[in-house]
Structure formats: structure tokens, C-alpha cells
Amino acid sequence: MSExxxxxxxxxxxxxxxxxxxxxxxxxxxxxxxHGITMTAVTSVSDNPPTLVLCINRETVIRPLVIANGRVxxxxxxxxxxxxxxxxxxxxxxxxxxxxxxxxxxxGPDGLPHLEGALAHLSGRIxxxxxxxxxxxxxxxxxxxxxxxxxxxxLLYFRRHFASVxxx
Numbered sequence: 001m002s003e004x005x006x007x008x009x010x011x012x013x014x015x016x017x018x019x020x021x022x023x024x025x026x027x028x029x030x031x032x033x034x035h036g037i038t039m040t041a042v043t044s045v046s047d048n049p050p051t052l053v054l055c056i057n058r059e060t061v062i063r064p065l066v067i068a069n070g071r072v073x074x075x076x077x078x079x080x081x082x083x084x085x086x087x088x089x090x091x092x093x094x095x096x097x098x099x100x101x102x103x104x105x106x107x108g109p110d111g112l113p114h115l116e117g118a119l120a121h122l123s124g125r126i127x128x129x130x131x132x133x134x135x136x137x138x139x140x141x142x143x144x145x146x147x148x149x150x151x152x153x154x155l156l157y158f159r160r161h162f163a164s165v166x167x168x
Contacts, residue, residue: 017159020157021157022040023038024039024075024076026066027114028066030065030068034100036088037089038089052124053140055135056138057134066126067129071124073121073123074120079154080117082162083103084102085157103115108146118148121145122144125143126139
């Protein structure tokens with residue numbers, strides 16, 4: 001049984017599509033193996049202590065795994081990694097395990113999957129979460145950071161399409 005949609009839901013979605021956002025693959029690993037999801041709803045809360053907020057739809061496969069595993073890695077995608085974003089967004093017919101076979105992944109010092117060539121990796125533990133509407137908001141205490149010294153253009157999502165941003 002589905003909830004009735006709020007009258008502003010579609011106008012809200014249309015308005016949010018005008019917000020250019022960085023593209024990330026959030027990965028986790030645990031008893032069910034590695035899983036990941038493409039996300040734009042990732043933002044900084046504080047740099048002291050370093051904290052991120054992640055908003056994940058409550059109906060996704062990864063949501064209960066993030067809760068159970070308690071640890072995630074935010075892989076900030078480079079412009080040439082659009083295919084990775086498409087795989088982990090479910091735009092292709094690949095299963096969860098197959099998605100990790102399409103590109104080079106390695107286990108980071110935190111024990112989590114890290115994408116080779118990503119602009120940055122920020123990993124840590126989930127400190128809290130709350131359900132709000134259709135999503136769960138997760139707070140992540142950042143414990144490990146790696147910024148790629150060969151960083152190039154970043155991958156964006158704008159007006160429901162991928163785009164790249166050059167160095168500014």
C-alpha cells in the first residue's frame with residue numbers, strides 16, 4: 001500500500017533537478033558482500049569533526065546494509081566515471097556483485113571498497129540515522145580521507161543528465 005503523493009512532490013523534484021550536484025558511489029562491505037549506490041544527496045555537515053550527511057531512499061537494497069555494516073566509503077566520481085555512476089544507479093542490468101567487476105576497485109585502509117581513479121575517498125562510520133519521508137538520513141563521522149593528486153574534472157548531475165565540470 002503506497003502513501004498518497006504530496007501535491008508539491010513533482011514540482012519539488014523538478015526544482016531539485018536544477019541543482020547541479022556532485023556524483024558519488026557510496027560503498028559498503030559486510031556479511032552480504034560489497035554493495036554500492038550512486039548518490040548526489042551527499043553533503044558536508046561540519047569539518048570539526050569532519051561529518052557528512054547521506055540521504056538514501058528507504059526502499060533501496062543498500063539501506064539496511066548501511067545500517068547493519070555501520071561503515072561506508074564515499075567515492076567522489078571523476079568525469080570519466082559516468083559508466084560507474086550508471087551501473088550503481090541501476091541504469092544497467094548488472095547485479096550488485098557484477099557492478100564491482102566493471103571497473104577497478106581496491107580495498108582501502110578502512111576495509112571498504114574504493115574506486116580507482118575517483119577524485120576522493122571519504123570513509124567512516126555511521127553515527128546516527130533518521131527516517132524522513134521516503135528517505136533515511138545518515139550521519140557519517142569521516143575517519144579516512146584520500147584526495148587523488150592527479151584529480152581531473154568532476155562528474156555532475158544536472159537537469160537529470162550527467163555533465164562534467166572543468167577545473168575552475
